[in-house]
Amino acid sequence: MSKFKYFLLLFFISSAAFAQQPLSALRTRLKNENDPQKIATYLEIGKFYEADQPDSAVHYCNQAMRLAEMAGDHHSQGILLIELGHINILHHHDDLARRFTNEALSVFRNLRDEEGVAIAYDQLGLLDGEGKNVAMAVTELDKSLSFYKDSHDSLGVLDTYNGLGKVYEEKGDVEKALTYYLRTLVQYEHRKQKPEAYFILLDRIGHLYLRKGDNRTAVKYLEEGVQNSRIPAQRDTEINMLDEEGKIYQQEGQAAHALATYKEALSEAKKYNRPEQQAEALIDIAGVLKNDNTSQSLTDLKRALQIADSLKQPRLAANIYEAMAGVYQQEKDYKEAMAALEENHRLLDSLLNADTTKDIAAIDSSYALESSREKIGNLQQVSKVEKKELDLTFVILAMVAIALVLIYRYVHKIRRLNKELKAANQVKDTLFSVIGHDLKGPAGSAAQLFALMETEEFTEEELKAIISDLRKQTEASFELLQTLFEWGRAQLQGIKVQPEQLDTKAIIDKNINLLARQAALKNISVIDSVPTGSGIIGDLNHFDFIVRNLLSNAIKFTYEHGSIELGAKRQDTKVVFMVRDTGTGISNQQQQQFLTSNLQVSYGTKGEKGSGLGLNLIKEFVAANHGSIWLESEQGKGTTFYFSFPAA
Structure with a gap:
């Protein structure tokens, strides 16, 4: 196996493998290493943090990138770009992930490194698969598959089959996903020693059969994984599979069998010193016991809470408090139940704040790295121009032109990044403001x-x-x-738009039925005047959200015994929809606010509260689907909202 493939395997095997190398040992190793060795160690540390602390992961990748750039090590730069793309995929920053992966693809092409090109196509395929662009994902994965087959690289073929399985699983095509996963599994079964990926694959196959409703087959694959992982190196995978088995038995009402499986998972976690998995097993055991033995159930949960506190795992502790609230409710001890729920909410709020801060820090670091790399690339380009043996006048003119273009691009990009960061801060401030008030x-x-x-x-x-x-x-x-x-x-x-032809009549009927009880409480009659055949091209989830929120607002601001009418009319290439109510109406000042930003907090006819965020999101969804929105209103006489979508 080439040195390059060794590094790539180091990146993409599961994070459980990295847990075997203590973080303290990696940091100690850095003190005695030369620069090329430090690059590999920084990569390992970045991988250690990638799932839970993306800002730290990006920081260590940046450290490695600086060393690689100083040494002119383009191979390592390509590997780092792949890892940075992977970090951003994990945290759903798809645009940044694509930029890093495309840059890695460019590096490997210039190096004529076909293995690197294949890995980059693999990552782009997975990225398009998560974005539901299945056709593009399959095309990119087929390119990498072709290379691996031509070079007789069986490991690469297995990775790509696994990637195709993930793409179809994301799409929801269970049968095609199973086809590729099972094809991969057959290849692993011929090996005397099973790799970590084999056990992860058994877990995925079990999940898919569970989605199909075939619990028996799901248990078969999970049990196969448990039986074949009776070695210390695979303990994390075995405990996870036991946990999945227990959940299936519990779902089927086999409480005794589920309890025995969870206890086996607890025993394995204790034996091999996996404290977090001990706590999770105790939570599962408490869930089985809570109906028959609430005292023992609470004892197990308190033990789990002690473990979570010692590990400083607030998310795990929040789950335990939620489970404790359920047991206290079973005992009709509502005071303790409320106290447990309050602690659960406090921990979740602190996690939300921490996750948002880390996410923004990771975006900042990624943008800073990208900007730095572009600046370095620009300087290298200027250096190449200077080396050319050209006429002095041509050299001066060329350098001036290139400098002006680079400065313009650089300034333009800095402005755009500042604007995006400012927008991210505004989002954060708005979220905290709404949560706080x-x-x-x-x-x-x-x-x-x-x-x-x-x-x-x-x-x-x-x-x-x-x-x-x-x-x-x-x-x-x-x-x-x-x-x-x-x-x-x-x-x-x-906002990502997935346009398709929609039957608007069915969507509107569904939302009228959904909100019928809310309207009935105020004796409001809802009149559906939307004609059948009012088909449009647009995103299903966006159109559904717009109709539901406008109808909900109309009910909220309409007086008792009032009426609401929904209608639609085709105009040229668009269909214009209408939601008219006989409610409180909107003042001229508020109408101007709606046109320039969004309506402020207001109250319905029975004290119902509205934040204005829903209308702001409606405007963004309408614009993203190439439509427009406006309103007509008179205070005390009602409001009519109009919005348009492209006609089918």
Whole structure:
């Protein structure tokens, strides 16, 4: 195996293998190594951090890149670019991932390194597969497969078959994914010593059969993995498979069998000193016992919590508090249940803040590296021009022209990056603002009402009123969280449109039925005047979100016993949709706000709260689908929203 292939295998085997090399040992090794050796060690450290701390992973890759550039080691630069692309794929920064991988492909082509080209095509194929561009993904993976077959590289062929399986699994084509996974599995089965990838593959195949509803076959593959991994090096994989088996037995109602499997996983985790997996096994055991032995269930969860605290794993601790809340609820100890849920929410909030900070730091580091590499590339290009033996006048003119172009490109790119970073900060600030204000209010009100119910004596009518108020608070919080999630994801990851021909009548009918109860509570009649055959070209999820939110807003701001009408009309190459209500209406000032930005927080006719984020996201979805949106309104008489999509 070539040195290059050795490095690539080092990058792409599972992170469990890296866990065998302690981080402290890697850092100690750096002190006694020369620069070429340090490049490989920095890569290992970056791989160690890639899943949970992308900012640290990018930092160590940057350190290695500087050494590789100083040494003129283009091979290592290509390898590092592949790894940087892989880190950004893991954290869903697809544009950056594609840029790094394309740059790696360019490096390997210039080096005439066919193995590197094949690996880059593999990564581009997986990237397109995650983006649901299956045709492009298959084309790119076929290119790498062709090279591996021509060079009789069986390991490369297996990697590509596995990649094709992942592409079809992402698409949801279970049968095609199984075809490639099983083809890969057959090749591994001929080997005397099974690699880590073999056990991961058995786990994936088990998952796919589980999706098909074939639990028996899923268990067969998981058990096969457990039986063949009876060596210390594969303990992590075996424990994971035992956990999957237990979940299947629990799902099928075989509590005794599930309990025995979870206990076996716990025993293996203790034997081979896997504390995190011990905690997870204890959570699973507590889940089986909670219906029959709540005392033992709580004991197991408290043991798991001690492990999570010692490991400083807040996400694991949050899961344990959630499980404890379920057991306390089973015991009807609602006070302890509420305390456990509050601790769960506190830990999740702290994780959200930490993850957002790490994500933004990783983006900053990646952009900084890309900008630095472009600057270095520009300087190298100028150096090449200077070496040419040309007429002095031509050299001066060429250098001036190139310098002007490079400066323009550099300044333009810096401005764009600053704009993107500013937008990311605005997203962060908006998220924290909404979480801190719009969610804090309903949560605080709910807590006060619970406290009153716990300490005061109320009549049945008063309790009904309090419960009604609690329902409003929780419904408002849930609706805001859903919109906040959609908006935040669109801002951080960009709006991706998957256009297709849509039957709008069916989508609108579905949303009317979905919100029928909400309308009925206010005695609002919903009139569907949308004609059949109002087909459009657009993204299904975007159109569904637009209709649901406009209809929900209309119900929210329409008086009791009012009416809402939905209609559609074809105009040239577009279909214009209408949502008209007889509600409170929108002032001229707010209409201007809607045209320039988005509506501010407002309240419905029965105190329902709206954050304005939903309308802002609607505007972005309409624009992304090549449509337009506008409104007509008069205070006290109602509002009509219009939006258009390209006609089918």
